Amino acid sequence: MTGDPVTPEPARSRRRAGRWRDQLRALAWLVLIWNLLWGDFSWGNLVGGVLVGGAVLLFFPLPPVTFAGRLRPRALLVFALRFAGELASASANVARIAVRPGYRPRGAIVAVRLRVRTDLNLALTAEAISLVPGTLIIEVDRDAGVLHVHVLDVRGPEDLADSRDRILAVERRIVRAVGSAVELRRVQTDSVERRPAP
Amino acid sequence: MAGTLADWLAAACLLAGALLSLAAGIGVLRFPDTLARMHAATKPQVLGVLLLLLGVALRLRTPSDLGMIALVGVFQLATAPVAAQMIGRAVYRSGRVDPDLLDVDDLTER
Numbered sequence: 001m002t003g004d005p006v007t008p009e010p011a012r013s014r015r016r017a018g019r020w021r022d023q024l025r026a027l028a029w030l031v032l033i034w035n036l037l038w039g040d041f042s043w044g045n046l047v048g049g050v051l052v053g054g055a056v057l058l059f060f061p062l063p064p065v066t067f068a069g070r071l072r073p074r075a076l077l078v079f080a081l082r083f084a085g086e087l088a089s090a091s092a093n094v095a096r097i098a099v100r101p102g103y104r105p106r107g108a109i110v111a112v113r114l115r116v117r118t119d120l121n122l123a124l125t126a127e128a129i130s131l132v133p134g135t136l137i138i139e140v141d142r143d144a145g146v147l148h149v150h151v152l153d154v155r156g157p158e159d160l161a162d163s164r165d166r167i168l169a170v171e172r173r174i175v176r177a178v179g180s181a182v183e184l185r186r187v188q189t190d191s192v193e194r195r196p197a198p
Numbered sequence: 199m200a201g202t203l204a205d206w207l208a209a210a211c212l213l214a215g216a217l218l219s220l221a222a223g224i225g226v227l228r229f230p231d232t233l234a235r236m237h238a239a240t241k242p243q244v245l246g247v248l249l250l251l252l253g254v255a256l257r258l259r260t261p262s263d264l265g266m267i268a269l270v271g272v273f274q275l276a277t278a279p280v281a282a283q284m285i286g287r288a289v290y291r292s293g294r295v296d297p298d299l300l301d302v303d304d305l306t307e308r
Binding site: 033035036037039040087088091094095096097098099104105106107108109126127130131133134136137138139140150152 | 262
């Protein structure tokens, strides 16, 4: 599958090898999904999955995602647990607001500037925030790394500061789980110096 | 014994998921504007669907069904935010936001 590219520059061949590795990984995931969709693993499904997955990768190419960090299992577990906890408590909260008689919730749109502006971090943070009830992404400014978030049930300025902090905390947990060392440092120093927040 | 326990857990999950979905439906009906409704339409539904799937998985307990259920859950989690953001953005850009219901709007400056 490597096709030995004999390029003079080692950096370029390494990048090409990395691209091949990413494609192979994507193919493996697609084959897995294909088998799960059919409901059982068999040689026929394996071959079919390779064919369909290969066609998908060939005809719908995606821009390469730069993944500079590494996976940290403990931080990933922390993120998953906190996410599940927030999901449960926030779901109960929104459900309670929904059934409380005669209550009109007020909202607000807050702009939150993320500290790590890579596409991956932006997408992961936006996904995680979007999935938790009470916060809804309205607009994403990719160049500036700003998320515009609609927050439900705002009662005062402290609630706004609170939700800002919560979003930045989500970003911090994500960077801790998958970010590189540089990104990690940026997230951690920032959280200390940014005390008297807006 | 383990089967009975799984059945009871499945029943609890299904009930909780159904209640969350009911609350989401009530929220869609009662919330004042589209953006608030989006919270109800996309969110308790996330946990609701996950609980329902968990309940179904605990009840079925066959490997091929488990794989399918896992796929449904993953795609639900991956696609719900995208749909929510597209609708939220369309609502905002077409000016269907009631400013009286917003305390702060950081997006107007742009």
